[in-house]
Structures are given as C-alpha cells and as structure tokens.
Amino acid sequence: MIQISRLPYYGRQMLNWGVTIASVIVCALILPSRLPGMELLGIGPNWLLIWVVAWSVKRSVLQGAIAGLALGLIQDGMTSLHPSHTLSLMCVGILTASLKKQRYVQEDFISVALIVFGMTVVAETVLALQFSLVGDRSLAEIWTDHQQIALSSAILSSLWAPILYYPLNLWWEKMNWIENNA
Amino acid sequence: MDTLRRWWDRNWLQVALIGLVISTAWVARQTQGGSLFEVYQLLTRPFQSNPSKQELLTNAKVVEMEAKLQQVEKENQKLRELLGYVAKNQQQAIAAPIVGRGADHWWQQITLGRGSNDGIKEDFVVTAPGGLVGRVSSVTAHTSRVMLISDPSSRVGVMINRSRFMGVMRGKSGNKAVMQFFERVPDVRRGDVVTTSSASELFPSGLPVGRVESVNLSQSPAPEAVIALSAPTSVLEWVAVYPVEKNTDSETSQANSK
Missing domain, CATH: 2.40.10.340 (Rod shape-determining protein MreC, domain 1)
Structure with a gap:
C-alpha cells in the first residue's frame, strides 16, 4: 500500500482524477445492465445521476454544472442524441451544489438519498419537457411515462445512492484532508 | 494581467483536466458510446448464457409446430414456383x-x-x-x-x-x-x-x-x-x-x- 500523502502534488492530483474518472466509467457500465434487485417495472437506478449528486453535494455550482455536462454527453452517446441529457444533469448538478446541505441537514446518508430522490424527479421532468417540445410523441403518453419513470427511478436511485456516495465521499474527503495538511 | 497569470499558475491543471474530461465525454457522445459498450461486452462475456440452454427451454410442442410450419412453408414455396414467383434467397440469421x-x-x-x-x-x-x-x-x-x-x-x-x-x-x-x-x-x-x-x-x-x-x-x-x-x-x-x-x-x- 503506497502512502498517498508521500506522493508529489501532481501525482496525487492525477491519482485523484484517475479514481474519479474510473468511478464514472463504472457507473456508465452498470447503466445498461439489469442486475437482480436493481429493477422495478423494468426500470433501474440512474447511476450517472447519483454520481452527479455525489459530486456536487460539497462542490461549487460551476463544478456541478461541468460534471452534469460531461456525464450528460456520455449518457447521450449511450442512448440517443435528442433530447439531450446534458440539460437535465446540468440542472441536477447546479441545484445540488446550491442546496448548501451542511446548513440544514447533518446526517449524510439520509440527506443524500433524499436529494437523489428529488433530483431524479427534476431530471426526468426536464427530459419530459424536452420530449414535449420536440413533439414526436403525444403529450398524454409522455406524461404518463413520466410518472412511471420518475417514480420508480427515483425510488431505486435513492436506495442505491449510498453505495456510490459513501466510498466516493470518503475518498474525496481524504484527498482534501491530505491537500490541506500537506 | 498579473492576477490572471497567478490564477493560471494555480489552476492550469484543473482547466486542462476539465477540457480533457469534456472533450472525452464529447467523443463518447459522437461515437455513440462505442468504446463503453465494447468494454461492457468484454466484462459481461463470462456471464452471458450460451444457446444450448435456450434450446433446452424450447418445449416439444414448439418443435412439433415448427416441423408442421416447415411443411407448410415448403408447400407454399412450391406453389409459388408453380405460379412463377422467383424464390427469394434465404439469408442466414x-x-x-x-x-x-x-x-x-x-x-x-x-x-x-x-x-x-x-x-x-x-x-x-x-x-x-x-x-x-x-x-x-x-x-x-x-x-x-x-x-x-x-x-x-x-x-x-x-x-x-x-x-x-x-x-x-x-x-x-x-x-x-x-x-x-x-x-x-x-x-x-x-x-x-x-x-x-x-x-x-x-x-x-x-x-x-x-x-x-x-x-x-x-x-x-x-x-x-x-x-x-x-x-x-x-x-x-x-x-x-x-x-x-x-x-x-x-x-x-x-x-x-x-
């Protein structure tokens, strides 16, 4: 086991980014799979959204927006280019970052699960609005789909959120601590 | 100007990495997530079922009906030939x-x-x-x-x-x-x-x-x-x-x- 704090500054930064990017790749790879217990009405958790929330909770609005943009582009590539996920995930990043969680809630797990629940609903609503504007699906169908998708996805995402949030948060906190004490 | 340069000295790595991340994500979007799905296929290969299992699941009735259907299809094709239809070449699935x-x-x-x-x-x-x-x-x-x-x-x-x-x-x-x-x-x-x-x-x-x-x-x-x-x-x-x-x-x- 190497001592991370003994690494040179740039080495540490690279390692930090490497872990971060690897976690995004893992999220993107779980997305098309439907593992047992991860499915409700054929709908799975939205891992990229959980990642954006985990990232943005303790970061600035700009950082949240950039993460939303990057992961939105990836999810666009994995599904369909129009309508775009960049808008919905950027909304999620910006809103989560501007929540200022620490001021209101202390307990991490519960509050992150709650934020993910709310943000999933926001993200699916943004997508549904885009579908309504594009106009190749009927409005009634979009909004019945929206209810079903938003609810099952929100329940599953919020339940699975701690699994991703806990290790990532631990890692980022550790890196922060090392940076501040170096 | 000086503040800008000092800011740049402190943050050039961040800016470069953000640029790199966004452009990689853009490439992923333009290639339809191609490399991601390739990695996914590589990782899930050990868990994929093989067709023999699927064959076991097809029950005898289906086999019987398929045999009957084949008979009917053959008959149909012969009748078509008699009528002067050009047989389509069946392509392999x-x-x-x-x-x-x-x-x-x-x-x-x-x-x-x-x-x-x-x-x-x-x-x-x-x-x-x-x-x-x-x-x-x-x-x-x-x-x-x-x-x-x-x-x-x-x-x-x-x-x-x-x-x-x-x-x-x-x-x-x-x-x-x-x-x-x-x-x-x-x-x-x-x-x-x-x-x-x-x-x-x-x-x-x-x-x-x-x-x-x-x-x-x-x-x-x-x-x-x-x-x-x-x-x-x-x-x-x-x-x-x-x-x-x-x-x-x-x-x-x-x-x-x-």
Missing part, C-alpha cells in the same frame, strides 16, 4: 445474445453482444421467438444497439392478417404498441394477428408482431388499436439478426416505374 438493456428508460433499447465483426450492419432486422423485436440502430465491432418496436419513436407499417387492413404502429412503452389505421372503418377484432405489412420499407413483410388487444374506432384522426407485442423482450436472452431485404413488392413497383 446471426444469433446474438442480449447483453444489456436501455441506458435510460425513455428509450426502449437493447444491446446485443455481436457487432460488425460478426456481419451485423445498421438497419438489420432483429427477431426473436414470438416475432419482430426491432431494428439495429448503431453498431460497434462487438456490440450493436437495437431500437425496439415498443420504443415510442419507432414506426412500423403493419397489417391485420385476417382482413389485410393496413396501418402504422408506434411503440408505447412496456410490451404494448398502438396501431393507427389508414381506413376510416377497418375490419378488426380483438385477438386478430398483426404482421408487418408489405408496404413497409424497413421490415420484411409478414413478420408476426403481436395481437390486437383492444380497438377504438371512434379515435380521431384515425381509428386505433392497442397491440400486445408477441416477442417477450423483457425476458429474452437471444435474438436473431437478419440482413434487410427490400420488399419484393416495392422492388417490383420500382422496377415498373423504371
């Missing part, structure tokens, strides 16, 4: 495992574990036990993405098998679809079998699609029927991929117009 489902729930997609290396190209037709499943929308070397006919943006030309009334079917999430008729008063009943129509350009004609579940003749602007799709996409593990053959009807009409 490519068997492909389903390795992934849609990466978002607004789209009804599946990912197959075979790609351009196995001869799959865009627009190939995907079928399964039960009938039509969808169409290949993008291909990488070892994976391909299929847009299901239950996707709300998919449009398939279909026909009521009994009365030959035609219409357009658009997906409705789940295992349902809605068929919109061209005629004002179509002859359609609950339980009628629906197949792809001969007017369809994208799909070969006569592929089974599903059964009529309910009919709403008073729907405007055109009468509609809800169709329960016959291929159980949510439990399928293997599908067959066929090259697109242009419909013989549309080909002859094109030849006539020339």
Whole structure:
C-alpha cells in the first residue's frame, strides 16, 4: 500500500482524477445492465445521476454544472442524441451544489438519498419537457411515462445512492484532508 | 494581467483536466458510446448464457409446430414456383445474445453482444421467438444497439392478417404498441394477428408482431388499436439478426416505374 500523502502534488492530483474518472466509467457500465434487485417495472437506478449528486453535494455550482455536462454527453452517446441529457444533469448538478446541505441537514446518508430522490424527479421532468417540445410523441403518453419513470427511478436511485456516495465521499474527503495538511 | 497569470499558475491543471474530461465525454457522445459498450461486452462475456440452454427451454410442442410450419412453408414455396414467383434467397440469421438493456428508460433499447465483426450492419432486422423485436440502430465491432418496436419513436407499417387492413404502429412503452389505421372503418377484432405489412420499407413483410388487444374506432384522426407485442423482450436472452431485404413488392413497383 503506497502512502498517498508521500506522493508529489501532481501525482496525487492525477491519482485523484484517475479514481474519479474510473468511478464514472463504472457507473456508465452498470447503466445498461439489469442486475437482480436493481429493477422495478423494468426500470433501474440512474447511476450517472447519483454520481452527479455525489459530486456536487460539497462542490461549487460551476463544478456541478461541468460534471452534469460531461456525464450528460456520455449518457447521450449511450442512448440517443435528442433530447439531450446534458440539460437535465446540468440542472441536477447546479441545484445540488446550491442546496448548501451542511446548513440544514447533518446526517449524510439520509440527506443524500433524499436529494437523489428529488433530483431524479427534476431530471426526468426536464427530459419530459424536452420530449414535449420536440413533439414526436403525444403529450398524454409522455406524461404518463413520466410518472412511471420518475417514480420508480427515483425510488431505486435513492436506495442505491449510498453505495456510490459513501466510498466516493470518503475518498474525496481524504484527498482534501491530505491537500490541506500537506 | 498579473492576477490572471497567478490564477493560471494555480489552476492550469484543473482547466486542462476539465477540457480533457469534456472533450472525452464529447467523443463518447459522437461515437455513440462505442468504446463503453465494447468494454461492457468484454466484462459481461463470462456471464452471458450460451444457446444450448435456450434450446433446452424450447418445449416439444414448439418443435412439433415448427416441423408442421416447415411443411407448410415448403408447400407454399412450391406453389409459388408453380405460379412463377422467383424464390427469394434465404439469408442466414446471426444469433446474438442480449447483453444489456436501455441506458435510460425513455428509450426502449437493447444491446446485443455481436457487432460488425460478426456481419451485423445498421438497419438489420432483429427477431426473436414470438416475432419482430426491432431494428439495429448503431453498431460497434462487438456490440450493436437495437431500437425496439415498443420504443415510442419507432414506426412500423403493419397489417391485420385476417382482413389485410393496413396501418402504422408506434411503440408505447412496456410490451404494448398502438396501431393507427389508414381506413376510416377497418375490419378488426380483438385477438386478430398483426404482421408487418408489405408496404413497409424497413421490415420484411409478414413478420408476426403481436395481437390486437383492444380497438377504438371512434379515435380521431384515425381509428386505433392497442397491440400486445408477441416477442417477450423483457425476458429474452437471444435474438436473431437478419440482413434487410427490400420488399419484393416495392422492388417490383420500382422496377415498373423504371
């Protein structure tokens, strides 16, 4: 086991980014799979959204927006280019970052699960609005789909959120601590 | 100017990394997540089932019915030959495992574990036990993405098998679809079998699609029927991929117009 704090500054930064990017790749790879217990009405958790929330909770609005943009582009590539996920995930990043969680809630797990629940609903609503504007699906169908998708996805995402949030948060906190004490 | 340079000295790595991240994400978007799906296929390969298992599941009745169908098909072909039809050359199907489902729930997609290396190209037709499943929308070397006919943006030309009334079917999430008729008063009943129509350009004609579940003749602007799709996409593990053959009807009409 190497001592991370003994690494040179740039080495540490690279390692930090490497872990971060690897976690995004893992999220993107779980997305098309439907593992047992991860499915409700054929709908799975939205891992990229959980990642954006985990990232943005303790970061600035700009950082949240950039993460939303990057992961939105990836999810666009994995599904369909129009309508775009960049808008919905950027909304999620910006809103989560501007929540200022620490001021209101202390307990991490519960509050992150709650934020993910709310943000999933926001993200699916943004997508549904885009579908309504594009106009190749009927409005009634979009909004019945929206209810079903938003609810099952929100329940599953919020339940699975701690699994991703806990290790990532631990890692980022550790890196922060090392940076501040170096 | 000095503050800008000091800011740059402190943050150049961040800026460079953000640029790198965004451009990588952009590349992933433009290549339809190709490399991601390649890695996914590589990682899930040990967990994919093999076709022999699937064969075990087909029960004896299906085998018997298939034998009967083959007999009828052969008879049909002979009769066609007698009538002077040119026999279509039957192309070999490519068997492909389903390795992934849609990466978002607004789209009804599946990912197959075979790609351009196995001869799959865009627009190939995907079928399964039960009938039509969808169409290949993008291909990488070892994976391909299929847009299901239950996707709300998919449009398939279909026909009521009994009365030959035609219409357009658009997906409705789940295992349902809605068929919109061209005629004002179509002859359609609950339980009628629906197949792809001969007017369809994208799909070969006569592929089974599903059964009529309910009919709403008073729907405007055109009468509609809800169709329960016959291929159980949510439990399928293997599908067959066929090259697109242009419909013989549309080909002859094109030849006539020339």
